Amino acid sequence: MRTAHTVDTVRRAEAELMARLPEGTLMQRAAAGLTAACAELLRSGSGSGGGRVYGSRVVVLAGSGDNGGDALYAGARLARRGAGVTAVLLAADRAHPGGLAALRAAGGRVADDPFDALDTADLVLDGITGIGGHGGLRPDAVPIARAARGSRAVVVAVDLPSGIEADSGEVPGEALRADLTVVFGTEKPGLLAGPAREYAGTVRLVDIGLGGILPSVPALEALQHLDVAQLLPEPGAASDKYRRGVVGIVAGSARYPGAAVLAVAGALRGGAGAVRYVGHATDAVIARFPEALVHAGPPGKAGRVQSWIVGPGLGDDLDAVAEVLAAPVPVLVDADGLRRLAAEPALLRDRAAPTLLTPHAGEAAALLDTTREEVEAAQLAAVRELATRYGATTLLKGATTLVADPDPRTPVRSNTMGTPWLATAGSGDVLAGLAGSLLAGGLSARDAGSAAAYLHGLAARRAAADGVPVTSYEVADALGRAWRDVRETGGS
Numbered sequence: 160m161r162t163a164h165t166v167d168t169v170r171r172a173e174a175e176l177m178a179r180l181p182e183g184t185l186m187q188r189a190a191a192g193l194t195a196a197c198a199e200l201l202r203s204g205s206g207s208g209g210g211r212v213y214g215s216r217v218v219v220l221a222g223s224g225d226n227g228g229d230a231l232y233a234g235a236r237l238a239r240r241g242a243g244v245t246a247v248l249l250a251a252d253r254a255h256p257g258g259l260a261a262l263r264a265a266g267g268r269v270a271d272d273p274f275d276a277l278d279t280a281d282l283v284l285d286g287i288t289g290i291g292g293h294g295g296l297r298p299d300a301v302p303i304a305r306a307a308r309g310s311r312a313v314v315v316a317v318d319l320p321s322g323i324e325a326d327s328g329e330v331p332g333e334a335l336r337a338d339l340t341v342v343f344g345t346e347k348p349g350l351l352a353g354p355a356r357e358y359a360g361t362v363r364l365v366d367i368g369l370g371g372i373l374p375s376v377p378a379l380e381a382l383q384h385l386d387v388a389q390l391l392p393e394p395g396a397a398s399d400k401y402r403r404g405v406v407g408i409v410a411g412s413a414r415y416p417g418a419a420v421l422a423v424a425g426a427l428r429g430g431a432g433a434v435r436y437v438g439h440a441t442d443a444v445i446a447r448f449p450e451a452l453v454h455a456g457p458p459g460k461a462g463r464v465q466s467w468i469v470g471p472g473l474g475d476d477l478d479a480v481a482e483v484l485a486a487p488v489p490v491l492v493d494a495d496g497l498r499r500l501a502a503e504p505a506l507l508r509d510r511a512a513p514t515l516l517t518p519h520a521g522e523a524a525a526l527l528d529t530t531r532e533e534v535e536a537a538q539l540a541a542v543r544e545l546a547t548r549y550g551a552t553t554l555l556k557g558a559t560t561l562v563a564d565p566d567p568r569t570p571v572r573s574n575t576m577g578t579p580w581l582a583t584a585g586s587g588d589v590l591a592g593l594a595g596s597l598l599a600g601g602l603s604a605r606d607a608g609s610a611a612a613y614l615h616g617l618a619a620r621r622a623a624a625d626g627v628p629v630t631s632y633e634v635a636d637a638l639g640r641a642w643r644d645v646r647e648t649g650g651s
């Protein structure tokens with residue numbers, strides 16, 4: 160599990176740890192980890208320096224705080240290993256004194272012209288701001304950040320990409336996009352939530368000893384293979400199809416039969432014992448999936464289910480939404496179902512069983528009565544607000560999918576397994592089917608949503624492995640492989 164803690168929590172834990180250690184220990188631990196990551200990157204040839212530290216050209220962008228201190232100390236360590244290190248000081252009179260002295264003592268120098276230095280750099284260390292930065296890059300830093308990003312150097316962010324908001328994941332102005340972010344002690348929410356996450360590149364955690372001090376419940380968390388393997392239901396010897404759960408799907412219409420087919424495709428690979436399809440696309444569903452149970456009447460007459468999925472491709476025939484929401488079983492509401500809910504939120508009022516809402520940014524905007532742009536700019540705030548306002552677990556789709564429970568103390572789950580290949584028609588229908596199927600298998604709404612998002616992303620990566628565009632149907636087809644992948648890592 161990857162975990163992230165808020166800035167306040169990190170600062171409290173750091174203060175507690177620092178009180179027990181000689182002064183400067185944490186910064187030296189951070190700088191040592193940062194140096195190791197940079198050296199590895201330079202040796203791998205990711206920079207343009209010919210595969211070694213000795214003789215490589217490193218530029219340190221140092222702001223006025225401790226983030227700049229970390230970067231300067233790491234620059235000093237790289238200089239001692241033979242790198243040519245130049246510092247660009249964003250606030251010359253307030254650069255970290257110890258870090259700057261160490262850099263000079265190791266043979267590093269301060270740049271006369273930042274742009275000349277960046278022009279020939281192999282690696283840039285971004286220490287402009289870390290957890291103390293707010294409001295995006297300041298005007299004087301913007302051209303320097305642009306030159307760094309425009310150079311051929313590999314960019315390594317110190318703790319966080321400068322310009323992102325650590326706690327909210329928002330990017331209020333410009334930020335410096337990194338290839339690698341070396342984060343200290345614990346991840347910060349902005350590394351697991353968009354849009355900030357898209358600035359971080361690969362994230363590498365350096366242990367500085369906060370492990371035993373940080374609270375065990377983080378602000379955000381992201382499942383990994385092993386976590387997903389532990390969540391997936393496994394049929395026991397006594398399982399029959401009803402014990403494994405029947406998932407009911409109300410989706411598709413004469414106009415959009417494909418949404419029904421794709422939702423059923425996802426559900427069939429989610430481990431439920433049976434999939435019961437209800438709606439106007441029974442012929443299309445049966446033609447593709449003879450194993451599905453189909454029913455053309457209202458959901459209430461379709462027979463028992465352990466969970467419902469309602470919404471994909473329904474068009475304007477939305478009477479079934481209220482009917483399904485009145486059932487005492489877990490319900491996943493997607494697509495057109497969410498439109499109905501935005502018009503009548505009271506439909507959720509009397510529900511006691513779990514509800515999982517799966518909006519994309521546009522649907523989330525309608526539910527929150529705001530714009531898509533506002534949701535995309537503040538994804539973490541939006542998913543939390545949806546979950547509390549609607550009293551329902553909410554999965555907000557995007558480049559980084561987030562899942563929030565109504566109880567604000569429960570960590571928000573971030574799915575880091577997504578891929579741009581998933582931005583394709585019908586992708587959400589497959590995800591809804593898969594998540595609804597996991598709900599029928601007994602997973603909580605939060606587990607079902609986050610495990611489904613993970614498997615869905617992994618399946619898309621597998622399906623697109625040879626670099627060709629994938630269709631949603633192929634993603635559904637690859638879910639079996641994704642499931643096997645996590646199972647094999649999970650050792651079950």
Ligand SMILES: NC(=O)C1=CN([C@@H]2O[C@H](COP(=O)(O)OP(=O)(O)OC[C@H]3O[C@@H](n4cnc5c(N)ncnc54)[C@H](OP(=O)(O)O)[C@@H]3O)[C@@H](O)[C@H]2O)[C@@H](O)CC1
Nearest residue numbers: 173185186189224225226288289290291292293295297318
């Ligand atoms: N605590 C610890 O034990 C450890 C901490 N560690 C490290 O310390 C980092 C936190 O250091 P920090 O608190 O000094 O803040 P930091 O992120 O360097 O920047 C704040 C300074 O920048 C300024 N500033 C603000 N916004 C700005 C902007 N948009 N653009 C430009 N400047 C801006 C603002 O100054 P101002 O100009 O407003 O007076 C302020 O002084 C943390 O991320 C980690 O790297 C590690 O060594 C491990 C141990």
Ligand SMILES: [K+]
Nearest residue numbers: 285288317319
């Ligand atoms: K930084």
